[in-house]
Amino acid sequence: MSRPGGPLLSVRDLTVVLTSGQPVIQDVCLSLDPGQTLGVVGESGSGKTTTALALLGYARPGMRITSGELEISGERVALTDEKAARGVRGRLVSHVPQDPSTNLNPALRVAGAIGDVVHEHRPRVGVDSAVFDILERVHLPATRAFARRFPHQLSGGQKQRVLIACALVCEPPLIVLDEPTTGLDVVTQARILEEVERLHRDRDIAMIYVSHDIAVISQVADYVAVMYGGFVVEQGATDQVLSRPRHPYTRGLVASVPDHTAPRRLRGIAGVAIGLEDRPPGCPFAPRCGQSVDRCSVELPRLEHVDGRSVRCFEAGRTPPIARGDAVARHPTDGGDALLSVEHLTAVHRVGRQTVVATDDVSFRVHNGSCVALVGESGSGKTTIARAIAGLHRPTAGRILLAGAALAPRAQKRPLEHRRRCQIIFQDPYESLNPRVRIINEVARPARVLRGLSKKEAASEAARLLERVRMPADLAAVFPGELSGGERQRVAIARALAAGPDLLVCDEITSALDVSVQAAVIELLDELRASLSLSLLFITHNLGVVASIADYVLILDQGRVCEQGAVDRVFSDPQSPRTAELLAAAPVLRAVL
Amino acid sequence: MSALRFAGTGRGRVGLVILGFVLAVALLGPFFAPHDPAALVGAPGSSPSGASPLGTDGLGRDVLSRVLWGGRSVLWLSLSATALAFVVGTLIGAVAGYSRSLLDPLLMRLVDVVLSFPPILFILIIATGVGESELILVIEVAIVLAPGLARIVYSATREISVRGYTEAAVARGERTSAILAREILPNILGPLIANLGLTVTFSVLLIAAVNFLGVGLQPPAANWALMISENRDILSINAWATVVPAGLIGLLTIGVNLVGDAISHTLGVAGRQAPTLTPGAAELTPAAELVR
Numbered sequence: 001m002s003r004p005g006g007p008l009l010s011v012r013d014l015t016v017v018l019t020s021g022q023p024v025i026q027d028v029c030l031s032l033d034p035g036q037t038l039g040v041v042g043e044s045g046s047g048k049t050t051t052a053l054a055l056l057g058y059a060r061p062g063m064r065i066t067s068g069e070l071e072i073s074g075e076r077v078a079l080t081d082e083k084a085a086r087g088v089r090g091r092l093v094s095h096v097p098q099d100p101s102t103n104l105n106p107a108l109r110v111a112g113a114i115g116d117v118v119h120e121h122r123p124r125v126g127v128d129s130a131v132f133d134i135l136e137r138v139h140l141p142a143t144r145a146f147a148r149r150f151p152h153q154l155s156g157g158q159k160q161r162v163l164i165a166c167a168l169v170c171e172p173p174l175i176v177l178d179e180p181t182t183g184l185d186v187v188t189q190a191r192i193l194e195e196v197e198r199l200h201r202d203r204d205i206a207m208i209y210v211s212h213d214i215a216v217i218s219q220v221a222d223y224v225a226v227m228y229g230g231f232v233v234e235q236g237a238t239d240q241v242l243s244r245p246r247h248p249y250t251r252g253l254v255a256s257v258p259d260h261t262a263p264r265r266l267r268g269i270a271g272v273a274i275g276l277e278d279r280p281p282g283c284p285f286a287p288r289c290g291q292s293v294d295r296c297s298v299e300l301p302r303l304e305h306v307d308g309r310s311v312r313c314f315e316a317g318r319t320p321p322i323a324r325g326d327a328v329a330r331h332p333t334d335g336g337d338a339l340l341s342v343e344h345l346t347a348v349h350r351v352g353r354q355t356v357v358a359t360d361d362v363s364f365r366v367h368n369g370s371c372v373a374l375v376g377e378s379g380s381g382k383t384t385i386a387r388a389i390a391g392l393h394r395p396t397a398g399r400i401l402l403a404g405a406a407l408a409p410r411a412q413k414r415p416l417e418h419r420r421r422c423q424i425i426f427q428d429p430y431e432s433l434n435p436r437v438r439i440i441n442e443v444a445r446p447a448r449v450l451r452g453l454s455k456k457e458a459a460s461e462a463a464r465l466l467e468r469v470r471m472p473a474d475l476a477a478v479f480p481g482e483l484s485g486g487e488r489q490r491v492a493i494a495r496a497l498a499a500g501p502d503l504l505v506c507d508e509i510t511s512a513l514d515v516s517v518q519a520a521v522i523e524l525l526d527e528l529r530a531s532l533s534l535s536l537l538f539i540t541h542n543l544g545v546v547a548s549i550a551d552y553v554l555i556l557d558q559g560r561v562c563e564q565g566a567v568d569r570v571f572s573d574p575q576s577p578r579t580a581e582l583l584a585a586a587p588v589l590r591a592v593l
Numbered sequence: 594m595s596a597l598r599f600a601g602t603g604r605g606r607v608g609l610v611i612l613g614f615v616l617a618v619a620l621l622g623p624f625f626a627p628h629d630p631a632a633l634v635g636a637p638g639s640s641p642s643g644a645s646p647l648g649t650d651g652l653g654r655d656v657l658s659r660v661l662w663g664g665r666s667v668l669w670l671s672l673s674a675t676a677l678a679f680v681v682g683t684l685i686g687a688v689a690g691y692s693r694s695l696l697d698p699l700l701m702r703l704v705d706v707v708l709s710f711p712p713i714l715f716i717l718i719i720a721t722g723v724g725e726s727e728l729i730l731v732i733e734v735a736i737v738l739a740p741g742l743a744r745i746v747y748s749a750t751r752e753i754s755v756r757g758y759t760e761a762a763v764a765r766g767e768r769t770s771a772i773l774a775r776e777i778l779p780n781i782l783g784p785l786i787a788n789l790g791l792t793v794t795f796s797v798l799l800i801a802a803v804n805f806l807g808v809g810l811q812p813p814a815a816n817w818a819l820m821i822s823e824n825r826d827i828l829s830i831n832a833w834a835t836v837v838p839a840g841l842i843g844l845l846t847i848g849v850n851l852v853g854d855a856i857s858h859t860l861g862v863a864g865r866q867a868p869t870l871t872p873g874a875a876e877l878t879p880a881a882e883l884v885r
Contacts, residue, residue: 390764411764419766432757436779442758449765495761 008034008206009174014068014079016050016059022276024050024063025230029303032223034173035204039221039238041214041253043273043514046227049098052178052210056095057085073173090121094167098179100159104151110135111147114165121170134165139195157188161195168199176208181216185377186541190585193220212514214257215544215587218242226250229274229284236309242589246306246316249285255322256519257589258544260571264325266548268520272484283313291315330568331370331551337403338365339535340389340422340503345398347384358384360559361398364552366503371529371536373546373567375582376556382539383427386507389537390424402503420450423496427508429488433480439491440466440476446499458498465494469524486517490524497528505537510545522549543586547571555579599855608851615845619664628655630662630815638830648831650824654813656834663815663838666727667845670810671796674731678738678792683785685739686746687773691754701747704740712737713802720808730809734796745788749781756780787857790850797842817842 014028025047032038042048050063057079059065068079072092077084089095097103104113114134115127122130135142138161151159160180167175177196181189197220200207209220217224218238225235226247234247245251252269271288280286286296295314303310306317313319347359359381366372374382387393389400391411400407402422408414423446426432433442443462447453453461466476469490480488489509496504506525510518526549529536538550546553547567554564555578563576574580599605627644628634633653634645641648647656689700707715716733723729753759759776767775801818803809810816817838824834 390760391766392760392764411766414766416766419764424761424764426757426760428757432761434758434776434780437758437775445762446765449767492757499765 007031008036008073010071011055011079012069012071014051014054015066016047016054016063016068017066018276019062019064023230023279024276025054025227028054028068028227028232030055030208030225030232030235032174032206032208034206035200036222037200037207037209037220039217039224040208040210040227041212041217041224042227043212043253043516045229045273045275047230048210048212048227049178051227052095052176052208054079055176055208056089056093057082058089090117090170090172092172093174093176094170094172096160096163096167096175096177096180098182100156100163101151101183103163104159106151109148109150110140110154110162113151113162114169117166117169130169134169137168137199138162138165140165155188156184157192160184160188160192164192164195164199168203168205171203172205174206174208176210178210179212180209182211182213186543186585186587187377187581189216189587193587196220213587214242214253214515215259215589218589219587226253229279230276231284231312232303232310233285233312234309235303240307241309244307244321246309246311246319247285247313248289248291248315248319251319251322252288252516254589255325256516258519258522258542258548259589260543260547260583260586261588263328263547263567263571265328265526266519266522267325268518268523269516270520272486272517273514291318328548330566331367337368338401339368339403340366340537341401342385342389343399343401345385345388345395345400347381347388347393347395349384357559359388359395362554362556362559362561363398364554364561364564366535366537368502369529369533369535370552371538371550373538373540373550373553374556375540375543375546375553377541379558380556381559382556383507386424386505386537386539389422389505391419392424416450420499421502422505423499423501423503424505424507425489425492425496425509428512429485429492429509430512432492433488433495435480438477438479439471439483442480443491443494443498446495450499462494462498465497466491468497468528469494484517485513486521489513489517489521493521493524493528497532501534503535503537505539507539508541511540511542518545525549543571543582555582599852599859602855602859604851604858605855608848608853608855610848611844612848612852615664615841615848616668618661618841619668622661622664626655626658626661628658630654630659631813632658638827638834640831641833647833647837650820650831650834651827656820656831656837659815659820660817660837660841663817663820664841666810666814666816667797667800667818667842670727670731670734670800671793674734674738674796674800675789675792677731677735678742678796679785679789681735682739682742683746683778686743687750687777687781689743690747690750691769691773691777700743704743704747707736708740708744712799713806716799716803717806717808720803725808725811727810730800730803734799737799738792738796742785742788742792745784746781749784750777753777753780783857783860786853786860788853789856790846790853793849794846797846801842 010031012029015026016024018024028051030038040048040051053059054065054068065079070077070079077088079085111131114131118127118130131147132142140146140158140161181192184192199205209217211217221238223236224238224241225232228249234241234245234250241250242254245254255267256269258266269288274284280297282297282299283301286292293315301312301314303312343363345359345362348355349358362385364372374385376382384393388395391414394409402418407418411419440459440462443465444458447458447461463476467473471487471490510521513521522545528534540546550567553567553570554561555576557578562578563570563574570579571583574583600609631654634655635649635653637649637651637653639649645655645657650656650659685700685704689697715737719733754777759772762772762776800809801821804819805822810819820838821835828835
């Protein structure tokens, strides 16, 4: 795959350890030709950000690069030598960090932020002309007024463009982008990705694109390196790796990605991602792997060439092709009784003396046993609707009916039966469980309060429900601090089920989870819904998730419903331009199946 | 039990030893005092000798005996003032922080009013109006200390009351008292206990200061704080009479602070929550570091 003249970049034996000696990433080898893009994909804790930073010879406080050599444009640099690595930064490699909102100094104007980099690395170039040139290149207004703006006067997408401008201004042959679109809404994300593509094409810049989003990677990268537990487990041409993975983790990851263009039932990867402290001596994926043999848990496989790519697996030959998931069975969405009807709901937020309309005249119904999805970007009012239904936000107008009876605006004023039948699950798994209450007691509480069970009955009910959401029994007595995000969200689901509800309001419950865990949670919800005849109101910004679970969908834009209908109809034939825009912008896993 | 794990930390152990020593002096001291703390045993301001190992004070009383007797009132006054301040401050802060009604601005503006008084002036005014006694002194000090605690509890409560578990309890329709007791109070213990040491310190110093001004305890009562002010005139003749009680007050505050720190640290570790919302969002990169 290398062109004459050898690769632009090659990294060998990159290892970063904690000061305690615990390795964070081990023996990472990457190589990249000029003008190509390498995607580094992995879930939280896989070491992908550490890898990205180490390519610039930088390790975060508490970490140390113990080995690694970078060869770029014919220059060799030992990454262990921070002084030497500094000579490379900006000139040969530059970095676009994640989270544009915290990575721009709020006290520096746009011109100052970009000018700093110019000043440091190209002192002889006129700062002004360089700033305007680069603003134009990243499609920002190259005006004096814009260059004088502070970060708080920019939108999220503009901030990210400024960061990209900072990385490009010294014209390095390689830039490292670390989750550059995480935290941006999909439409902005799509524009930034377009921008990255264009710069890549026009300028022949090589890129290393780090992301947890395998769909984004499939769109931008020529080659992909899949990381798990600090190792590269599979590396090769993107199309080849993603359409016929040879490592069981890659296969599981690809199968977990929801796709709104080809809805199917999701299958997650069992178990939880490995933490830094409990990495086994053998293959890091062995504890979650369906095809592991005895050898896997004691001996670390080497990266070996299999089928045109490198794979770190003894049993790579046995990895089956990705099976296409079952089609999603949609429930009928008309006729029958409505369990929940929301009629002309309007709600506002007060910010200081101003009022902001969060939800404007929204009406919809959730039928018994069906799943309705509310979709929209942040600020579209979808969470406010969930909170109004749960009795946590007082609507300014409109009615909410549960099985025909009007719900009081505040939960405290609702009769017990109403509070029991409708349960809410929150977005952030790290804030949804009381850190000072053991999880068995947390789950037992609604059974006691809302169903009047005795302490003993509630405890056995809680144990039953924890088993139902597939929590190991030995975790019942632990505090939430010891659980992973996915486990916490299962406990939150069990807590909601403990009330014996008819309706579950799920507010972005998978958006903080890794994709393999998200798939497992959705799989669980789908199964619970069928076996307990639950109705779901599913709030999300992820169209792929909607396609794999919901029957009916409402697209919200700035508090208003811009389109609603059966999922298959809305996704195949969108009527509103906003829906079409969202559908076009949502990343899709390319080249699979 | 997780609450006692602090004793295993270095800070906690050192703090416990220091605190134990001061408590032993204060509580057991009177049993070992060679003289009556009020008795005149020698020439005023005499240097240490066999009969008076720390010398005598300005009136000729035995300094060692007065040190051994003088800890109890320092302890009980400052600890009871602190306890009262914690109860009142927590109650005001939690109720104001949790209620989204008119109670919030009412209580918090009241707190601001009390905070805006210079504390010593405030105590002097009340003492002039109401009179002087140890109980009144405790109440006065508690009133001075409570607003600061109320503000800490208030902001911590505001933060906890929008967390998912609190909102889940609200949606279940639980009573406000149950929500405060089960969801909120256990989760604001960290910042509260971190302030325990500082509050005890402040109340000891405040009591010493108003004593110095002649309010509160009166001679001949033996009290470390009072001893410092009584004996400042003979500092050049028998320094022990001020240095020893001052040192013990210093040790008391250091010990309480170390223990408080250690407890809130272990609580913090036990209740530590990953701050990340999106996968990888916690992995913020110090971008400035890379530009260089």
